[in-house]
Amino acid sequence: MRHRAHLSAVDRRWLLAVSLAVVMLVTVVTVLTPQSTSLASPASQAIGPLQWTKVHSAPGVYWNKLYFVDQNVGYAVGGNDWDIQQGEASFAKTTDGGQTWTTRKIPGSRHFMIGLACLDAQQCWVAGTNQMWRTIDGGATWTPLYNAGYGGWFWSTEVARDPLTVLMGTTGYSADSNLTGNFLRSTNGTSFTPVVAGGTLVAWDIECQPGGVCYTAIKGGYYRSTNYGAKWDRRSVGSALDGRFYGVNCTDANTCWLVGKRPDDTSGAFNPVIYTASGGASWTRANVTGLPTTGMLWDVQMVDNQHGYAVGCESVPFNDEKCVSPGVILQTTDGHNWNAIPAPTLATGAAPGLTDLQVFAMDDIFVLDWAGNIWHGTIAPTPTPTPTETPTATPTATPTATPTPSTGWVKGIAFHDLDGDAWRDPGEPGLADASMALRQGTDAAYTATSGEGGQFSFPAVGPGQYTLAGIAAPAGYLPSTSVMAFEVAANQGLTFYVGYQLEPTPTATFTATPTETATPTPTATATATVTPTATSTPTATATATVPPTATPTPEVSNLHIPLVLR
CATH class of the missing domain: 2.60.40.10 (Immunoglobulins)
Structure with a gap:
């Protein structure tokens, strides 16, 4: 989960070469009945091709999660490739709305962090591997938190504000092991207790709405709570909509989207995006184009009930959640139909897998990739046509296409x-x-x-x-x-x-052969036998x-x- 609703109402374009006015959008609450499937939305959004700018690069860092506290302050966490079990985790921070970022290590941390959520610009919680950390000074220092004896790994983090609740999503629960809960929960930010929701299922993403309704993306469905995670219900989305779900985003307590990849049964339906407008009473499969059945979506964020983006990659091994390449970004303008649009591309032509996003508006979006980069997407201004002279045709060499690597x-x-x-x-x-x-x-x-x-x-x-x-x-x-x-x-x-x-x-040992005394015989010599250690x-x-x-x-x-x- 990333900071969403408090930011999406503000069009926060950068002040670059010219000064742009900040426009406040009028927010109108649409009440949806429990059985409604309407995704009507009053928001007006600028739609068009995105122009991508690489605003930060941290070679050797693999970014996992992005979180903006407000229009200016944002954080990202990551670290080593999941296969490298050494080194310290990394975090990046911006204080100027994403124009510039600084990457630093979390001293004493392990490998990588993947869960991230903040209460404000100074107080954030992160989690990854079997560790949890907290900062109260904007990342200047980090304090490790006791994991309440939980023996597995942590994969997600959420912070609710009213009242303060911090949730850490785990590898899952098992009654006969040290996997003591599906979540660790704290109401003071420092002391955590396990909460059981059922099943050895990774809690990949958590989102809580004001009032206490929380959703968590898991394999085959989701967990739902109505009291800020003090108690959870495990819910299925039905066999026809089955999948492995990694990201969840809600515009209110009843209207949510789940994204992921195909289920264990690879012959089943491909449901990378599903949504509900009834608090989970029923779910609908979205119409998705431009994502192969080998692909997956890591996360989703909606601006309102109709507009949003989802990110991931076009191909991932079935038993692997590592979204390497090529990256994919889907766009919707009605909440139901999702289409692939051009993803950020490196100068080499490679398009790294995309792992998370922050959407302020349809023309103002940040994404992370698996190659250490942070990207900003905006709509390119439409140039004013001017008269030009017709040039004289001259022969030009036909460029040779660069082949796509096949190895x-x-x-x-x-x-x-x-x-x-x-x-x-x-x-x-x-x-x-x-x-x-x-x-x-x-x-x-x-x-x-x-x-x-x-x-x-x-x-x-x-x-x-x-x-x-x-x-x-x-x-x-x-x-x-x-x-x-x-x-x-x-x-x-x-x-x-x-x-x-x-x-x-080699270590030599000696065995002496006894000498007979009855008849004179030559004395036996010691024989060395080499015994390897x-x-x-x-x-x-x-x-x-x-x-x-x-x-x-x-x-x-x-x-x-x-x-x-x-």
């Missing part, structure tokens, strides 16, 4: 696994001269050898199923015997860390294969174990 890539680091835990920890050095292969079946389709620092790369890998296996270890190290299976897709990459341990130092087998590990904290994995994936959640 993916695999890279990684071979390292000395000093503590033998099959995980690259800080201080464990990279190793040169480690040879490895990408195999298809028993054939080595590609080979590579690590260079200085341990880096290795397979730069142009054809799409398909592969295994990564060691061929030869660096001199003085034991060979790696583990094999990692995964899939390579076109224009996408994977990163692996392959650990090696030193060969054991026991050592663990090094393991090639994909970055996100072993999470630092136990999380339920009811579905199995060879690559993204902490991401394959129900």
Whole structure:
């Protein structure tokens, strides 16, 4: 959830080369009956092609969530790729309406943050991995919060103002484990208690409306509360509208949209956008064009009952929530029909997956991408036509089209696994001269050898199923015997860390043969037997294969174990 209703009534265009007037839109409340499907809206919105400007870039940061407190102050959170289980999470902040941003680390945090919500410009809460953090000084300092003994990960954050309620969405609940609740809830911002809603289901996105009605997007439906999350009901949207839902947005307590991707049964209907105008009593499948059935939507935000946007990507592996590329943005002008419009594109031509958005108006939108960028979308001004002379035709060279990449890539680091835990920890050095292969079946389709620092790369890998296996270890190290299976897709990459341990130092032991005394015989000499010291087998590990904290994995994936959640 991001700050929505308090901002959407204000047309907050930037003061750039010229000064633009701030226009207040008249807000009229439309009362919808419980069975109504009307999405009538009084708002007047400027509609047209969006012109995208990259307002911030943080190389190496993967943005997850965006939240604007008011017209000027906004935050974003992210960190490392979900597959990289090391390093600290990052946040970005703007105080000038998104024109400029500053990115900083959250000291002591782990890997990445994905939940974000604020009470005001100074007080914000974030969550990710198995941690929760709070700032009361606008991000100058961050304080860790006790997670009430919850043993899983956190995926969403919401802050309600009347009265103060902070909600953290979890991996889910399980009665026989340390997954003690579907939510952690606080009424003072610091002390949290578990709340059970039922099911080991990830609470991907939470939104609360004034008065206490809250919705949470989950697999197969949603949770609904009428008392700011003190108690929840688990609700289904029906088998015909089934899906994995990741984003929720409401314009009032009764009118909401859920977005996501296809359900577990891939032969079923594709319902990336559904909506209700009756508080969940009934749901309607929206008409969506421009999103392949392999695609997913991460989040949605409506300006009013008719106008809004949703963001995501065109292709994502079924058992993976990582929205890499290419990015997609859908637009609606009636709440029911959604159409793809051009998404932000890098200078290289790549269109990274889009992970979150903030919509102030249909011609004023911010989006995050999975490549560390923050974008601002506005409607380009219509130029005034002026008379021009007709130029004399001259021959011009026909440009050669740049082909779309048809291969993916695999890279990684071979390292000395000093503590033998099959995980690259800080201080464990990279190793040169480690040879490895990408195999298809028993054939080595590609080979590579690590260079200085341990880096290795397979730069142009054809799409398909592969295994990564060691061929030869660096001199003085034991060979790696583990094999990692995964899939390579076109224009996408994977990163692996392959650990090696030193060969054991030989230890000599001596066994003396007794000398018989009955008859003279030559004295037996001692025979040395070399016994190798026991050592663990090094393991090639994909970055996100072993999470630092136990999380339920009811579905199995060879690559993204902490991401394959129900």
